[in-house]
Amino acid sequence: MKLIQTVEAEGAVLCHDITQIVRGVTKGAIFRKGHVVAKEDIPVLLSIGKDRLYVWEREEGMLHENDAAEILCAMCKGRHMEQSQAKEGKIELRAACDGLLKVDDKGLKAINGFGQMMIATRHGNFPVKKGDKLAGTRIIPLIIEAERMEAAKKAAEQATGGLPILDLKPFVHKKVGIITTGNEVYYGRIQDTFTPVIEEKMKEFDTELMDHAIWNDDDTKITASILDMIEKGADVVVCTGGMSVDPDDKTPLAIRNTGAQIVSYGAPVLPGAMFLLAYYQAKERDNPRTVAIMGLPGCVMYAKRTIFDLALPRVMADDKITSEELAALGQGGLCLDCPVCTFPNCGFGKGV
Structure with a gap:
């Protein structure tokens, strides 16, 4: 830090806030710590009695907070993201499109455990809209060692395998087939109130309902129907x-008999424990596809939010779900059935 004449301060970096007080009008910082003095700022500074200023004196091996913020932002900025200008060591990232936010937890912890720098994000594996704020980064001191920033960069790269800490996967257009099962619906004993719920949830994404079938509790018919929809081009069934x-419930058997890889039959989420997720490898020569097959329990029909709301955005972004990830939903997997639902702005589905 050094003291200079204000008239010679163009391009200098302020070491502290500059406060302006106008009685009855304003009292607050007119320039913040870290502000780079521009030519037009000098008359303003002189008008509030600042003939001399304390400014940052460049030191070998030290970085200004805004320069370091750019390095920190580069560690976490992934695809389809827009960044704000660095200000007071801070940069914000926003979504450039609708999609699914992914956060590398190991990389995030590596940076936040380093000291003098931080990254705060929204929860990963949840959908975001274009323009939504994704993360904020901050360098804590006014200046920071270049060596520390380089060490943090290496730690992040080691944790993430060289990838950015954040990624935004755009939602993909999907052709959807729905199979409604149950003797009670097939034989007209009750009205099908399940399918309209699925259709409404699908409307939140770029989907095309290409087929719908109703079958009784005959696993051979359900299996054949799933395979038929895949052959017709379904990306999701x-x-x-x-x-x-129950002895009459044959849907899990029907899905298994397609030859699909079962990720999990059951999830530690309430509502939605009897959820089944599988992936089928369609072997078309010109268009090999991975088709997601989901077996939905009855709670999806009447509960406001369920396991389906946690899995569907990932399916729509071609983000393959593992059994380990489903198992991790146990912490945070209990919906509290609040009188006024605020999902996703609540703890449901947000595990460790």
Whole structure:
């Protein structure tokens, strides 16, 4: 830090806030710590009695907070993101499109455990809209060692395998097939109130309902129907009902008999414990596809939010879900069924 004449301060960096007081009008910082003095700022500074200023004196091996903020931002900025200008060591990232936010937890912890710098993000694996704030980064001191920033960069790269800490996966257009199961619906004993729920949730994404079938509790018919929809081009097949352990419930068997890889039958989420997720490898020569097959328990029909709301955005972004990730939903997997639902602005689905 050094003291200079204000008239010679163009391009200098302020070491502290500059406060302006006008009685009855204003009292506050007119320039903040870290502000780079511009030519037009000098008359303003002189008008409030600042003939001399304390400014940052460049030191070998030290970085100004805004320069360091750019380095920190580069560690976490992934695809389809826009950044704000660095100000007071801070940069914000916003979504450049609708999509699914991914956060590398190991990389995030590596940076935030380093000291004198931080990254705060919204929860990963949740959908975001274009323009939504994704993360904020901050360098804590006015100046920071270049060596520390380089060490942090290496730690982040080691944790993430060289990838950015954040990624935004755009939602993909999907052709959807829905199979409604159950003797009670097939034989007209009750009205199908499940399918409209699925259709409404699909409207939140770029989807095309290409087929819908209703079958009784005959696993051979359900299996054939799933495979038929895949052959017609379905990217996602949703089977509603028939997911419990009752003797008449054959949907899990039907999905298994397609030859699909079962990720999990059951999830530590309430509502939605009897959820089934599988992936089928369609072997078309010109268009090999991975088709997501979901078996939905009856709670999806009547509960406001369920496991389906946690899995669907990931399916729509081609973000393959693992059994380990489903298992991790146990902490935060209990919906509190609040009188006024604020999902996703609540703890549901936000685990460790």
